[in-house]
Amino acid sequence: MAKIQMKTPLVEMDGDEMTRILWQEIKDILLTPYIDLKTEYYDLGLPHRDETDDRVTVDSAEATKRLGVAVKCATITPNVQRMSEYRLKKMWKSPNGTIRRILDGTVFRAPILCEGIVPYIPGWKQPIVLARHAYGDVYSAVDEELEAGEKAYLVIENEKGEVRRKLIHAFDGAGVVQGMHNTDASIRSFAHSCFRYAAENGIPMIFSTKDTISKQYDGRFKKIFEEIYEEYRAQFEEKGIWYLYTLIDDAVARVVRSEGGLLWACKNYDGDVMSDMVATAYGSLGMMSSVLVSPDGKYEYEAAHGTVTRHYYKHLKGEETSTNSVATIFAWTGALKKRGELDATPELVAFAEKLENATKATIEAGEMTGDLIPLFHREGVTPKKLNSEEFLRAIAARL
Ligand code: NAP
Ligand code: MG
Numbered sequence: 208m209a210k211i212q213m214k215t216p217l218v219e220m221d222g223d224e225m226t227r228i229l230w231q232e233i234k235d236i237l238l239t240p241y242i243d244l245k246t247e248y249y250d251l252g253l254p255h256r257d258e259t260d261d262r263v264t265v266d267s268a269e270a271t272k273r274l275g276v277a278v279k280c281a282t283i284t285p286n287v288q289r290m291s292e293y294r295l296k297k298m299w300k301s302p303n304g305t306i307r308r309i310l311d312g313t314v315f316r317a318p319i320l321c322e323g324i325v326p327y328i329p330g331w332k333q334p335i336v337l338a339r340h341a342y343g344d345v346y347s348a349v350d351e352e353l354e355a356g357e358k359a360y361l362v363i364e365n366e367k368g369e370v371r372r373k374l375i376h377a378f379d380g381a382g383v384v385q386g387m388h389n390t391d392a393s394i395r396s397f398a399h400s401c402f403r404y405a406a407e408n409g410i411p412m413i414f415s416t417k418d419t420i421s422k423q424y425d426g427r428f429k430k431i432f433e434e435i436y437e438e439y440r441a442q443f444e445e446k447g448i449w450y451l452y453t454l455i456d457d458a459v460a461r462v463v464r465s466e467g468g469l470l471w472a473c474k475n476y477d478g479d480v481m482s483d484m485v486a487t488a489y490g491s492l493g494m495m496s497s498v499l500v501s502p503d504g505k506y507e508y509e510a511a512h513g514t515v516t517r518h519y520y521k522h523l524k525g526e527e528t529s530t531n532s533v534a535t536i537f538a539w540t541g542a543l544k545k546r547g548e549l550d551a552t553p554e555l556v557a558f559a560e561k562l563e564n565a566t567k568a569t570i571e572a573g574e575m576t577g578d579l580i581p582l583f584h585r586e587g588v589t590p591k592k593l594n595s596e597e598f599l600r601a602i603a604a605r606l
Pocket of ligand 2: 479480483
């Protein structure tokens with residue numbers, strides 16, 4: 208059989224630990240036998256990031272701007288323990304953070320649903336897509352510890368050197384202070400990405416903040432979303448979908464009571480926390496896909512989970528692992544589908560869809576990794592635990 212051809216390469220961002228092992232196996236077992244895979248390869252594994260002084264991360268993000276579609280493996284964000292484990296020159300920043308800063312845009316996370324995997328919230332029948340603003344707030348905040356007797360001010364200086372100053376707090380005892388920011392430009396592009404995603408996918412949208420407490424800061428988000436919604440109102444009405452702004456507390460209650468099938472747009476921190484809640488409630492981190500969409504329409508696909516360190520250490524000891532590769536497979540299929548759409552190569556899109564269906568069908572038939580076993584309930588099907596490689600081979604057999 209002739210292999211499927213690609214016109215434009217994908218940006219391939221390799222990563223670390225267990226997911227790096229799965230990455231190679233997915234390519235060998237599920238992709239290269241069928242596709243003449245064209246990629247521009249960037250090794251974002253921690254040793255190579257250290258070797259290149261993290262230049263490789265920046266280069267991979269620049270390549271994504273140029274080529275339009277990237278697929279990324281999970282990577283280690285170094286901390287003190289990783290510094291000594293990998294003898295790093297420096298505590299390099301989170302690659303995802305660096306890529307987001309360069310591409311801007313919004314992270315959309317959606318669960319991969321299969322028959323038989325029942326969410327912890329059984330009312331959820333459809334995916335809840337979580338849109339996380341990927342710029343600013345506490346993620347680029349400045350903070351400082353204070354001693355008793357010190358005062359903290361918010362100081363703003365304009366171009367003429369005139370200063371506005373607000374007292375934050377006069378400290379009787381020791382404490383902490385933090386300054387954070389966002390920009391109208393970034394909030395606007397966040398709003399556009401969310402409304403566009405909801406309209407393209409025909410799903411209603413909730414946006415939530417805490418503007419009752421954070422009147423100016425969150426109030427700004429609310430106002431910008433209201434303005435930009437007017438540009439999409441007609442499209443929403445035509446598709447029979449709605450947009451609702453509500454407080455984050457109320458949004459949490461509404462989302463839990465819903466049947467799913469909606470887009471929930473969150474500020475950076477809310478999105479970070481709520482996406483883990485939503486992923487867990489749908490079953491497993493291994494079943495959550497993620498895509499970063501930039502305002503100018505560049506796409507970076509990945510799994511929502513990390514490098515699964517605990518499984519990697521077992522693997523290094525020669526023990527068998529049963530690590531779920533579904534989210535990483537869907538990162539590849541997401542990227543291949545988008546590449547196929549942009550290049551007008553329908554056979555690539557069709558292949559990616561077949562691979563997604565084969566992956567779901569494998570689980571639905573009872574063949575899965577260990578994390579899914581306790582979640583699986585399907586009449587007449589007894590789930591069977593496969594190891595990491597056996598699971599990929601079972602998918603290949605169906606494909
Ligand atoms: P993690 O890799 O997501 O794993 C946490 C735990 O969740 C695992 O130990 C495992 O539980 C379960 N799990 C996650 N993914 C799974 C999968 N595909 N199959 C089966 N079980 C899965 O998070 P972490 O251990 O906190 O972080 C490890 C490293 O990943 C860190 O260095 C962190 O910096 C990095 N990280 C990277 C990204 C990214 O690149 N996007 C995101 C998050 C974290 P059991 O051990 O109970 O089986
Ligand atoms: Mg998180």
